[in-house]
Amino acid sequence: MVESKHKWKAWLYLSPAIILLLIFTVWPIINTVYMAFSEKYSMMEAFTGKQFTIGFGNFEHVLVKSVGTVGSDFFRALGNTAILCVITVPLSTILALLIAVCLNSIKPLQKLLQTIFFLPYVTNSIAIGMVFAAMFQVIGMAPDGSEAISWGLINEFLKVFGVDSIDWLGSTDGDYWANITVMVVYIVWNALPFKILVLLGGLQGINKQYYEAARVDSTSKFRVFRKITVPLLSPMISYVVITSFIGGFKEYSSIVGVFGEDMNGGRLNTMVGYIYTNIEKKQGYASAAALVLFVIIFIVTMINLYVSKKKTHY
C-alpha cells in the first residue's frame, strides 16, 4: 500500500482514542473483575493501601446475604427488571410491528403519522417520566388510602369504563402491580419509536415482487403477513428484540423519572439501580452485581441469537 512507509501516522491518528479507551474502557474491565473478587472492597480503604482477600465474598453478599433486606435486595431488583422485560419487550414489539405494517400500507398522512410516532424518541426520560406521573397521580390521598381530592386523569378516564379508582403510584403492598402497570405503559410508549423506525425501514426494503406474486395467487392478507412479511422482516425483528432486551435489563432512569430517586422505598429498584446504590461506598458489591448483570445480559442475548438463528430467514 501507499502508506506502508508511514505506519506510525495511523497510530498518531488513533492515539487520542486509544489512550482514553485504555483508561476508561480497558482498565475498567480488568479492575471491575478484580474489585468483584476482592472481598468487601472499598475505594477509600484501597487508596490507603489496604490489601483485600481474594474470594467470592462479594458475590455471596449480593446473591445470598442481600436477600430480604429492604431496598437493597438483589433478587427483588432482578425480579423487577425481569418482570418489566418480559412484559414490555413482546408488547412493544408486537405493537410496533402492527403500527409499522399499517403505516406501510397507507399513502395519505403516512409522513405525518410517521413523524408523530417518532416523537417520543427525542425526549428526556426523566422529564417525560414526570409527565406520566402527573397523569397517573392521585392528589391528596388520605393516609388509609380511602379518600383523595382528585383521583387524577387516568382514573377519571377509566371510570367511563366502570373501573374502580386505583392508587397508581402508591407504595402500599397491594399497589405493586399498579406501579408495574404504570412503568409498562411508560416503557412501551418510550420504546415504540425506535422499533417502528427500524421495522418500517425493513418493510420498505422488502422487494415488492413477493407481494405481486402473492396477489397473483390471491393469497389472503393474513397469510401474506405470516408467510411473507414476518419471515422477510425477521432479521429486523430479532435485532429489535435483542436490543430491547439489553435495554430492558438496564432500565433505571425511566423509573426514577416516574417514582423519584427512592423508587417507592426501593420497592421498584432494578439491577442498575442496585449497582448505583452500592457504587459510592461498596465498590466490591457494585462490581460483583455488574458482573452478574453482564452474565445475565450475555446469556439472554445468546438465547435470543440462538432462537433467531433458527427462525430468521436471511
Place this chain on the structure above:
Amino acid sequence: MSDINNTPETDVQETSAELNVTDVQETPGKPTITTMQEIDVQKTSQKQSVFKILGKIAIYTFLIVMAIITIFPFYWMIISSLKTAEEFRAVVPTLFPQMMDAANYTEVFDTSVRDFDILRLFTNTVIVGIVSTLLSLVITIFSAFAFARLEFKGKNALFAALLATMMIPGELFTVTNYVTVNYFGWLNTYTVLIVPFLVSVFYIYLLKQNFMQIPNELYLAAKVDGTGDFKYLCKVMIPLALPSIISITILKMMGAWNSYMWPRLVNTNPDYHLITNGLRNASFTAAEGNIPDTPVQMAAVALVSLPLFLVFIFLRKYIMKGVSRSGIKG
C-alpha cells in the same frame, strides 16, 4: 389459478375477482363471459371494494388512536403547565385549561421560590454538551479515518476488539470509572462529565463505514497530487461524510441533555448539576403544604423538553438516520 373457465359460477372468490376479470379479457379467441358471470364478478368486486374501504378505515382508526396516545403526554404536559394549581387538583380533570396562565413559567425562573436555578442548569448542560461533542467529533473522525484508509499492523484485530467492548454493559465500566475519577480528584468539575465519555466505539464504527464508501481512487489521486493525509481528510472525506457527522453531533448533544446517572453520582455540588438532575431533585410543592404543585413542575418539564423538540423539528432526518443504526438512546 384461472379456474374461471372450469367452474365459473361457483369459484369466483372475493379476493380473486379483480384478477379473473383481467384474465378473461386477456384470453383471445374464447367467448368472453356469460352475463351471469359478469354479474357475479361485479357483485364480488363491489363486495371486495367494500371490504377494502372497511379495511382502510380500520387501519386509519388504529393508527390515529395510537397517534393520539403517543402525543397525549406532550399535550397533557403543555396544558397542565398552563393551569392553575387549583384547576389541576379539580376533582374532574379538565382537558383544556379554563384560564390560560403563564405564571407557572415565570415561577420556574424565580430562583427564590425553590432550589431550582434553571438558567445555571441550562448553561452547565450546554457547556458540557458543546465541549464533549466537539472533542468527541475530533477523536471519532481521526480514528475512523485511520481505520478506514490507513494501513497498519493489527488493524482488523484492533477494530474487532473495539467492537467487542460494545457488548459489555456500561455499568461495568462505571464502577471502576467512579474509582478512577475519585483517584484523579475530578469530582465536582466539568471534566468528569466530559472526558470519560469522549470515545464512542459505535460512532467510530458508524463513521468508518461511511468513510469506506468514499472511493479509494480519490485517495490515491490525492496522493499522486501530493496532498497530505490530513488535508485529504479535511477537504474530501469530512465534507463527503457530513450527514453522518451531523447525526453523531445531534445524538451526542442529546446524550448530554439526557444524561442523569453519572452526573448525579460524580457531581454532588449543585453548581455542576446538569438539567435532568436539577429537574428531578427540585421539590415542586405548593407553599401551603405537602401537596405537589404539578403545574409548575410541568412548566419546568416543558422548558427542558423544548430544545429537544426544536432539534426534532429541524433535524429529524439526521436523528432518524443515526438512530436506525444504533439501538442506543442518546
